[in-house]
Amino acid sequence: MFDSTGEGWGEFYRASRGSHSMKLSGFLLLLAGGGIVLAAVALLTSSLSRTGFVLAGIAVEVLGLALVARSHLAEQGDRV
């Protein structure tokens, strides 16, 4: 992976940067999903809309979790 010209290092660096930003985005999505759930509970009164927004918040969290998992897979792939 790493040749004498150092190009491999650049590739590794770019890949690591990519997985780090993916991980950060994932954790931000997790927090955002949690925020949506809190907001739904605190601000909405109708049972239907509250349930809908809570489920939407959960969906955002699932996306975040998938991104975080994916970023760790990418990091691991770099190290194998």
Next chain:
Amino acid sequence: MLSETSTALCFVLILLVPLAGAGLALINTGLGRSRSAAHSMMTSLIVIAIAAVVYFGCGFSWQGFVGRPAHFVAIGHAGWNWIAAEPFFMRGLALDGSPASLTVVLQLFSVGLAALIPVGAGADRWRLGAICASTALLAGLTYPLFAHWVWGGGWLAQLGTNYGLGRGFVDAGGSSTIQVVGGLTALSIAWILRPRRGKYSAQGMPAAIPAHNIVFVIFGCVLGLVGWLGLNSAGALLFAGVGVERVVLIAVNTILAAASGGLTAAMVTRLRFGKPDASLTANGWMGGLVASSAGCAFVKPAVAVIVGSVAGGLVIFAVEWLEFKLKVDDPAGAISVHSVGGIWGVLAVGIFAQIPGENAGQLLAQIVGVAALVGFVLPMTYGLNWLLNSFHQQRVAVDGERQGMDLHELGAEAYPEFVTHSEEFIPR
């Protein structure tokens, strides 16, 4: 206020809880490698000790108890109780047999139980110093914060009174506060540490690293059952407000959930692999126990069988999914057992439980609790451990992993008689 009989019974039940920790320590050790066995047991003891001391120092001051000082944030018409405001070192708390003082005794044990869960996920590669620091963060910050939300009269517990969601988030025995918090920390640790050397090939195929002592594992399951009987019963008396007469139901439900979880796992592995798998059966048993905790006082025995069976099946598939798809190396199956089993247990309360009083909206309250775990606790515990890893490398050096944690970190092996020492054969 508990009656004298309830107080005495509750205290005796709390004294069973350390057996759950002993069981978990044996399971973690048995499922790891033989060259890290002494390290695993030693670590378990240290983890329980650090968790208790840190919880005494600052944990209880964040967790508190219902009706005691706390910080509120006003949102709309409701005040959100988000963290306790007790003095450090438990000053001002009379240890006189009151529910708050009994809670402290229970928490000194259960925080150690939560901190033992990540030890299984980091087996064979997690340095002792890093384990100590990570345990301090769990016992001092993550655990007390979420436990306050659920058991300390926090915003999750108030979802019922503030927003009409059933009785608020209900977790009698700690499926979420102990198990999922520990399980999500285990996931963070497994991600940060990365897999053991040799676990995955260059193509990403996992290698089987079998348990070194399945006898430890099975004995740990039995000890775990005894500990869980105490944990679920004492938790229900203190946090769910049930009467002493429910203790028998709780015991029956706990035993049935563990039994059905273990049997389901044995049957599933028998059907899939041709023979029942001992370590996965143990994971199924523990998954049943974990799932039983949340609703142990509010479901009928037949429902406890369903809850345990589903947990046992879920745990098996979660173990495989984590290992094969997500490439997460979790030697003890801690993430699957405690996170997946715990979340299922929490949701099962919303689906099946018959809680006295208002039940409408109970499932939504339970879902909000799960969202808080995944949305706030996971980022928090990952962030804290990631920061710790930046200052203090959590993973052992390559030589240490090859040599084994026993020799590298402790200087002595768990099974020295298995090594032939030449000096033993020199005539004296």
